[in-house]
Amino acid sequence: MNTFPEATKGTSNYPRIIARGLLLALLLQLLSACSMLRLAYGQGPSLAYWWIDGYADLSELQTVQMRKDIDGFFAWHRGSELPYYVTRLQQWQQLATAESNTDLVCAQFDVLRAAYLRVVDRSLEPMARLALTMTPAQLLHLQRKYAKNNQEYERLYIRVNNEERIAHLMDKALERYEPVYGSLNDAQLKLLRERIRQSPFDAVRVNAERVRRQADLIKTLRELQADRSATVATATNALRRWHERVMQSPIPGFAAYSDGLVRNGCEQFAAIHNTTTPEQRTHAVQVLKGYETDLRAVAAPY
Template identity: 25%
Template sequence: MFSLTQAAAQRFKLLCCKPLQKPLLWAVLTLLLTSCSSTTFVYNRLDVILPWYLSDYVELDRAQKKQLDLLLQPFLTWHRQQELPRYLALLQRAEAMLDKPLTLAELDDLVAELEVAMNRIQERSLEDWLLPLGEELSEAQLAKFITVLEDKQQALEKEYLQRSEKAYHKETYKRFRRAFHTYLGRLTQEQRLVLNEAVASMKRADQLWLQERQAWIERLRCILQREDNWQQELREALAERQEIGSPEYQELFQHNFAVIKQTVVVLVNSRSERQDRRLRHKLTSLQRDMARLKQ
C-alpha cells in the first residue's frame, strides 16, 4: 500500500498539478524515496548518480564537483542511518494493514508520513549541500539554471496544453493503470471500470499547474540574485510552497488528491488472491531491500 501511494505520489506533479518544488530538490526527493524501491544498486551509487542528475540543471566545474562530493557524504550517511529505518517501519505497518480492509484514514496516515519524510529530505538537503553549493555558483551558472527551467517550462506547455480533454484523460488513465499493475498485476474488468470512472472525475489542471510553475520560476529568479539573506528567503519559499497558488488551483489539487486516495482504497480492498500475493511480495521485497541498505 505504501508502494501504491508512492507510485501515485510520483505522479501528483502532473496528475494533480501540484506546484513544482525547487528542481534540484525534487531530483533528490525522487531518487531517495524511489530508487531503493527499484534496486539496491541505484541506492548504493547515489553519490555518483545525484551529481549526474543535477548536471541537467547546472554544470559544475572541477572544484565544485569535489565540493559536492564532500558535502554529499554526511548527507547520504544520515539518510541511510536515519531515514531507511523509518521507511522500513512504514512498510511493515503497511503490510500489516493488508490483513483487514484498508480505510481512507489509514491511507491518509501513510501519505502524511511520506510527506513528512519528503520534508525531512528537503530540509536536510538544503542545509547540508544545496545552500553551500549555491553560494559557490557563479552568476553565469545561476543564469543557466534559470534558462534550463524556462526551456523545460516551454516544453511542458507544448506537451500538455495542446492535449484534448479525451487525450488528457486517456494519458492519465494509462499512467495510473501502469502504476497499479506494478503492484497488483493485471486489473480485473471491475477494477478497470473503477479506475476509469475515477480518472473521468478528475479535474484537468495542467494550465493552472503551469501557471504556478512559471510563478515559482520567477520567484527563484529573484531569490537567486543572492542579495542579503537570500538563503533565508529560499528556506521560506520552500516552506511556503504548499500555500502557493490560487484558491481555484488549490481546490483542483485537493479534489484530484482525494480521488486518487479513494481509488487506492477501492482497488486494494478489491484485490484478488493473486493480486494479494503479488502486493505482499512487493512489500516484502521492499522491506528486504531496506533492511540490507540500512546496515
C-alpha cells in the same frame, strides 16, 4: 497514490530538484523490481549528482562540494531514515491485506510527505552553499531547463484533447499501481480510467503554479547573488521561506485546490485497492516484503 502529475505537488523547482536527486535511489523502489533496490541505492550518490548537474551545470569547485554534501546526505539518510521506512513497509504489508478507505490512505500520504519534508530540511544548507556560488550563466541554464520541462508538460497535458490527457494520466497511474499489484484487470482499468476522468485536475491551473514557483526561485537566487553580505545561514533561510511558498502557495485558492487533488488521489487509491483480488494483494505483500528486505540490507552498517 495520485494520478495527477508530480508537478501538482511542486516537484518542478530547484530545491525539490536537489531533494529529488538525493532521494532518487529510494524512489526507484516504486518504479523497478525490488531486486534492483540495493544496486539503485548504492548508485544513489552518483545518480543524485548527475540529476543536480543537469539543472545547475556544476563547475569543478561546485562538484567537489556537492559530492561531499551528497555523501553526507546519504550517510544521514541511511542511518536515520531507512530504519523508519523499514517499519513503515512492515505496516504497509499488513494494510495491503485488508480493505482500505480514503482517510487511511491519506494518513499514509501524510507519512510520506513528512519524510519528504525531513529530506528538504536536510538539503537546505547544501542548496544554500550552491546558491551562493551560482553564476548568471548557471541561472540561465536553469531557466532553459525549466523551459524544456515546461514544454514537455504542455505537450503531455495542455496541448492535447481530453482523451489524450486521460491516456497520459492513465500511464502515470499504472506506473504506480502495477509494480505493486501486478497487472490490473479490465474492470480495474475501467474504474481507474473513470476515476481519472472525474478528477478535479486542471492542467492549466497546475502549470500556472509551476511557472510561479520557478520564477519565485529564480528571483530568490538572483537576490542572493546580489547580496554580497549573504551567508550560508541567510541563504538557507531564504530558500526555506521560498519552499514554504511552495508548500503553501500565495495564490488565493491554490492550497485548497491542491489539498483537494491529494484527497481525490487518496479516494482513487482506496477504490482501486478495494477491488484487488487475493492474488494481487499477495503480490503486493511480496513486493513490499522485498523492499523491506532490501532496505534492511542497505541500512545495515558496513
